[in-house]
Amino acid sequence: MLNIALPKGRLGETVYDMFEKAGYDCSQIHEKNRRLIFENTEKDICFFWVKPSDVNIYVERGAADIGVAGKDILLEYEPDVYELLDLGVGKCIMAEAARTGYVDQPQRTKRVATKFENIAREYYASIGRDIDIIHLNGSIELAPILGLSDVIVDIVETGTTLKENNLSVVEKIVDISARLIANKAAYEFKKDRITAIVNALKGEAAV
Numbered sequence: 709m710l711n712i713a714l715p716k717g718r719l720g721e722t723v724y725d726m727f728e729k730a731g732y733d734c735s736q737i738h739e740k741n742r743r744l745i746f747e748n749t750e751k752d753i754c755f756f757w758v759k760p761s762d763v764n765i766y767v768e769r770g771a772a773d774i775g776v777a778g779k780d781i782l783l784e785y786e787p788d789v790y791e792l793l794d795l796g797v798g799k800c801i802m803a804e805a806a807r808t809g810y811v812d813q814p815q816r817t818k819r820v821a822t823k824f825e826n827i828a829r830e831y832y833a834s835i836g837r838d839i840d841i842i843h844l845n846g847s848i849e850l851a852p853i854l855g856l857s858d859v860i861v862d863i864v865e866t867g868t869t870l871k872e873n874n875l876s877v878v879e880k881i882v883d884i885s886a887r888l889i890a891n892k893a894a895y896e897f898k899k900d901r902i903t904a905i906v907n908a909l910k911g912e913a914a915v
């Protein structure tokens with residue numbers, strides 16, 4: 709059986725539709741319940757819903773053969789997996805944002821609030837900027853408003869959260885979208901099946 713980890717939530721549902729259209733359906737998944745595992749024994753596949761930031765862990769450790777993770781998670785945690793396909797959905801950007809009208813003071817250490825510590829460190833190192841990271845777990849937008857940080861590094865999708873909190877993008881850091889990833893050993897042992905899925909999903913990818 710091929711185990712597939714999907715990110716719980718709206719992105720996962722979009723991605724499941726792509727699997728379904730590509731011929732990898734599992735009708736039970738449409739039933740409204742709290743189940744987390746769905747099998748299609750005829751097609752020999754098993755989907756399970758995982759917290760989006762945990763998909764890489766399931767795949768890296770082989771509990772899932774393949775899975776779908778945001779590029780943000782892959783850049784932040786650098787899991788030892790193969791990245792097989794850009795699915796072209798879940799598109800957003802990772803950006804530096806600040807209160808509208810913010811002016812950087814290059815001689816001062818910049819205080820950066822984020823949950824993407826590694827992405828932020830790498831970005832500021834690449835431009836040679838001194839920073840102090842303040843690691844937060846959510847509602848990052850509050851930090852510059854309350855003076856906890858000068859800027860934030862976070863996901864911007866529609867821009868609504870920034871706008872409604874009087875914040876603006878200062879700099880785009882990187883484009884993000886959902887990626888199909890594979891466990892390295894599973895990719896060797898189940899190469900034909902995984903390749904067939906990649907090819908079928910290519911026809912559905914929104915890139």
Ligand code: PRP
Nearest residue numbers: 846847862863864865866867868869870
């Ligand atoms: C993400 C991100 C922003 C928001 C951006 O938060 O951290 O807060 O989405 O989306 P927008 O540009 O469409 O407004 P998420 O919903 O993942 O929750 P979080 O607060 O746990 O980060």
